[in-house]
Amino acid sequence: MNQAEVSQLMSKLRIRVNPRHKNLKQPDGPQGRLNKLRRTVNALFKYERLELNYTLADETRGYAERLISEAIRHGDTHKPTMEMADYWIEEKQLIHKLFKVLVPRFNDYKTSYTMLYRAPKAYPDIVFPRSVLELRGNPFPAILPQRSDQRNFIHNVLLDEAKKAYRAEKYEEITKSLEEQREE
């Protein structure tokens, strides 16, 4: 088996994957952990933006990315992928969403399919860190503000040039009017 075929066997995720899984301490043990992750993956596909504890969000992210990646690579006619989707998605209308909405949306993406932000916390509170997990391209208002203040953005460059041209015109007008006054 050569190298190219090996790379085809696995989905290459575009996120950092932790070397070890998180236990997500549960009364039901490892099965409870899986159930919790399933619920969260399901909720992520349903709501597209969630606020979770950081550990849970980070752990869920990998599973969601993997599922989307598999769906993109194999499509909905691949049996193992469909079984995987059936296991991870509890509300079955979301399986349609995975293959008919998310796959076309993420097909051309060169980045990760999800985003993870650290949620703010009130200063003196000592709490577990919270985070916001979302699918990219969701219909909600953007979490990070649009960066319109960068000097090198094309609209800012154009605006600067326009300002310069406008000022030069104004200065010419002023000098002309001053000369006219002197002549009088």
Place this chain on the structure above:
Amino acid sequence: MKGLVALRSIKNRLCTDFDAFCRMILGQTPPPALSFASPIETLKPSIPALTNIERLFGDSIFWAVPKHRRSIEKRLKRKFGCIDDFYKMLLPRTDLFTCNQCGHSYQRRHLCPNCYKRVKDETTEFQEVIEKELGLEPIEQEVVVLYKGERTKQPVEEFFKGKRIIELKREKPSWFCRNLLQRTTIGNSDAKDVQPSELA
């Protein structure tokens, strides 16, 4: 030698007569203790010296007494804490920044609380509307949420072709910056003059 003899005599007197010793040191006798002529008490057998000492240790202040000297490192650590782990002194925080959008302060590498709260409120409302609208049917289209009055504009239907449009019953909040529907050019696009407006 004389001193030794004097010391010995003092010791003897101390052992025999405490009052005399007090008179010698303090120049006066201790006040006489109150005494009651109680018949019951006199009938009690005298307590042996050993149990007396036990009782003294049992309910007295001699319980917890430091046995060893606490080292200077331990004392300082109790006082100030550990610099890496649990520092008790107040330190200035250097990881707070001011948000470029709203001016509130936020922690480094975290979301701004004020901006995030606005987005969060809007998001939960969107999610409720979308969930109610879609229900249990299989989801086969992307969803777009529009505010009141946005749908009547002409290019909307073409722009969101193939997407499911859900309308909210209120106006768009002013801070919502994703302004896809605003026209970028006004009037004829053949005009070549570009004039910035509202310049100081």
